[in-house]
Amino acid sequence: MKIIQSICEMKDYRAGITNDKRVGFVATMGALHQGHLSLIQASIAANDYTIVSIFVNPTQFGANEDFGAYPRTLEADIALCERAGVSTIFAPNVDDMYDDDEVGLFAPKKMGYILEGFDRPTHFAGVLQVVLKLFCLIKPHCAYFGQKDAQQVLILQKMVCDLFLDIEIVPCPIQRDSDGLALSSRNVYLSVSERQKALCIPRTIMLIKKSILQGEREVATLRAMALQSLQSEDITLFYAQFCNHKLEPITHIVENESIFLIAAKVGQTRLLDNLWI
Numbered sequence: 001m002k003i004i005q006s007i008c009e010m011k012d013y014r015a016g017i018t019n020d021k022r023v024g025f026v027a028t029m030g031a032l033h034q035g036h037l038s039l040i041q042a043s044i045a046a047n048d049y050t051i052v053s054i055f056v057n058p059t060q061f062g063a064n065e066d067f068g069a070y071p072r073t074l075e076a077d078i079a080l081c082e083r084a085g086v087s088t089i090f091a092p093n094v095d096d097m098y099d100d101d102e103v104g105l106f107a108p109k110k111m112g113y114i115l116e117g118f119d120r121p122t123h124f125a126g127v128l129q130v131v132l133k134l135f136c137l138i139k140p141h142c143a144y145f146g147q148k149d150a151q152q153v154l155i156l157q158k159m160v161c162d163l164f165l166d167i168e169i170v171p172c173p174i175q176r177d178s179d180g181l182a183l184s185s186r187n188v189y190l191s192v193s194e195r196q197k198a199l200c201i202p203r204t205i206m207l208i209k210k211s212i213l214q215g216e217r218e219v220a221t222l223r224a225m226a227l228q229s230l231q232s233e234d235i236t237l238f239y240a241q242f243c244n245h246k247l248e249p250i251t252h253i254v255e256n257e258s259i260f261l262i263a264a265k266v267g268q269t270r271l272l273d274n275l276w277i
C-alpha cells in the first residue's frame, strides 16, 4: 500500500493510472472504524484502485467545535487500510491543502443551512470545498460516503450534479455497534453513562422503522412517537425531522423518497442518526 502526503506525488500517482482502470475513493478524517471499513470494502469490490484520504479538514469545523480534539489515530488507520487491501492512502497536511486566500464554495442556500447547517452554518461549505479539492486530485470514478451523514451525502450528490462532475456518489448503509449506536469517530467522546443515554436515538430509529413497516405513513403521528421516545433520556435534541431528498419537510412518508433525521447532543457530543425510508 502506498502512502502519499504531497499534492505533487498524488497528481503523479493518479496520472500513472491508465484510463481502463476504475478508481474508487473514500474520503475520511481518519479515526477509522467499521463504518469506514464498509465504505472501503464497497470500493474495493467495485474498482481496480481504492484511494482513501485521511485529512481532518479544518474548514468544516466551526470556531467552537472539536477540530483540536478530533481523534487522530494515523498509525491504526494505516494498519486498517493495509489489512483491507487499500491501494493508496492520501494524507496531506493542512498547509499544502489550503492557501490563506483560497477560492471558496457556498453550500446550497436551501439544503445547506438547515438541520446540521442551521447549528453549523459554515460546515457544508467546508465539506464541499475539501471534497471538491480531493475529487480534483484523485479523479475517482466513484466516491463512497456513509448514509449516517445523510445531509452530507445529499449535498455532495447535488454538487456533483450542479458542477457536472463525472463522479458517482455511492451512499453506503449506516453501520451500528452491537448496542445499536451508529458508528462514528466521535463516539469515543461518550462516557459509559452518556452512551447509555445515547441509545434512545437508535431505539427511536427502530421504533419509527417498525411503525412504517406496519403501515404508518402520517408524519405527524410518527414525529410525536419519535419525540416521546427521544424525551425518555436526558439528551438535547437539535432536530428529529422527516424530509424528502431535497431536505424539504414532508407530511406523508413516500418510500425511497423520505428520510428521518435525528441530531442530538449527549454530554458534549453531537450525534447523528437517520433512517432512509
Ligand code: PAF
Pocket (backbone or CB within 6 Å): 027, 028, 029, 055, 057, 060, 127, 130, 131, 149, 152
Ligand atoms: O464525513 C467526513 O468524514 C467528512 O465530512 C469528509 C467527507 C471526509 C470531508 O472532510
